[in-house]
Amino acid sequence: MDKRLSTLAEAVSRIPDGATVMIGGFGGSGAPVELIHALIDHGARGLTVVNNNAGNGHVGLAALIEQGRVDKLICSFPRSADPQVFTEAYLAGKIQLELVPQGTLAERIRAGGAGIPAFYTPTGFGTDLAEGKPVEEFDGRSYVRERWLKADFALIKAELADSHGNLTYRMAARNFNPLMAMAAETTIVQATRIVELGGIDPEQVVTPGIFVSHVVEVADAAQEEMLNRAEAVYP
Amino acid sequence: MSDIQDIKLSNAQIAWRAAQDIEDGAYVNLGIGFPEMVARFQPEGRQAIFHTENGVLDFGKAPEKGEEDWDCINAGKKAITIKPGTAFFHHADSFAMVRGGHLDVAILGAYEVAQSGDLANWSTGKGGVPAVGGAMDLVHGAKRVAVLTDHVTKTGGPKLVEACTLPLTGVGCVTRVYTSLAVVDIEDGHFVLREKIPAISLDELQAVTGARLHLDGAVGELIAPEELA
Known part of the structure; x- marks a missing residue:
């Protein structure tokens, strides 16, 4: 088994129009900028994207939105x-927004990856964001029922990967990455370094390879923050 | 009464007062912006452990300019540093810490707080792009949910009210409010006045509060360090 691919283009080539992409x-931090840019080059449109945010500047997710590829965004902030880029698209009615509280977003993705179709959370009870959702009382407190969230593809940034798809992350770049890796049919990873089997201490594996479909090495991955400081625009 | 603007506490003084209630070893989440200031005023000899929603516990100070590592940021997307004791974790674990009752204190800002403990702090209800982030999660689960706020709005209207008029962040979630004029607890659907600044009388304070202030024993004097004014 070898999940390594040599190019980002090959990795994203099977993402069709209309796909849901986490x-x-x-x-x-932890944004797979090069994979997103490869997706822009690939050309898929009508995407539903799941991310915590909506992009910054004119690179990465913001560029994907600016190119008109995203029909709907599911995010918290x-x-x-x-x-x-997002603000203009949203106010012009060109993109739909499903706003989800951040912890609920994380748990919906985790549930999707774990095969749990719904769960109850106190978050959002009595607020506009719980409108229309079933409510149940447990031990005297009210909770909102939330559904799992799954995707066709996940684009993930990791630090180390091996050919089995075992992954580690770097610092706070971990965030949503391990959850999304579990919740997609096909999980595509850009890793700063691909190492030989045995090159990751089994005790240090954060995402076990079972959740990963493809890994591509991107040694000098760009930081969105640095691209924006340089006022970069993609493509 | 002198003009409220002249006698009220500064934001730093409000943050200082809130910091006095954080015990040694407490796990604390500070909301983005004004609440972050609380970290500056930890009393001598006490060390709280700060949590940031994007997956870091016990982080260090902001790095020097030019030394930022953009993989190491806080929930406000500002660069932070690690220090001995720092832990990283993913987002589902981070919010398990929040909702699971593992945090001792969450401190947030507010547009309005109701006497029931309802909080409105995420949307002004006007158009534009709505954004909630972790606010709705943070108000559930921490043992104490405290709010830092000016006592009145910029136009002089009350922020402590009978019922919120703006979209809610959470229902019955706030336990204590630190304002520019007072410290107020929320108990059994009432505001209970604990402390007020000496320059304002009870009647004057009640006049700028949108719901009845109840008394439960003596009202303490709210005095913060002058140099923070």
Whole structure:
């Protein structure tokens, strides 16, 4: 078994129009910028994207939105230092937004990957974001029922990967990545370094390879923050 | 009464007062912006452990300019540093810490707080792009949910009210409010006045509060360090 691919283009080539794509990251940390840019080059449209945010500047997720590829965004916080791309698309009615509280978003993705179709959470009870959702009382407190969230593809940024797809992450770049890796039919990973089997201490594996479909090495991955400081625009 | 603007506590003084209630070893989440200031005023000899929603416990100070590592940020997407004792974890674990009752204190800002403990702090209800982040999660699960706020709005209207008019963040979730004029607990659907600044009388404070302030024993004097004014 060898999940390594040599190019990002090959890795994203099977993402069809209309796919639901989870994209890891919290703001720029852990965002798989090169995979997103490969998806832009690939050309799939009409996507539903799941991410915590809505992009920043004109690179990564913001560029995917700017290119008109995203029909719907499921996220918790569609604001950033430079949210112009999403804001304009949203106010022009060109993109749908499903706003989800951050912890609920994480748990819905985790549930999707874990085969749990729904769960109850106190988050959002009595607020606009729980409108229309079933409510049940447990031990005297009210909870909102939330559904799992699954995707056709997940785009993930990891630190180390091996050919089985075992992954580690770097610092706070972990965030949504391990959850999304579990919740997609096909999980595509860009890793800063691909090592030989045995090159990751089994005690240090965060995402076991069973959740991963393909890994591609991107040695000098860009940081969204640095691209934005340089006022980069993709493509 | 002098103009409220002249006698009220500064944001730093409000943050200082909130910091006095955080015990040694407490696990604490500070909301983005104003609440983050609380970390500066930890009393001597006490060490709280701070949690940030994007997956870090016990982080260090902001790095020097030019030394930022953009894989190491807080929920406000500002660069932070690690220190001995730091832990990283994924988002589902991070919010398990929040909802699972593992945090001792969550401190947030507010547009409005109701006497029932309802909080409105995420949406002004006007158009634009709605964004909630982790606010709705953070108000559930922490043993104490405290709010830092000016006592009145910029136009002088009350922020402590009978019932919120803006979209709610959470129902019956706030336990204590630190304002620019007072410290108020929420108990059994009432505001209970614990402390007020000496420059304002009870009647004057009640006049700028949108719901009845109940008394439960003596009202303490709210005095914060002058140098933070």
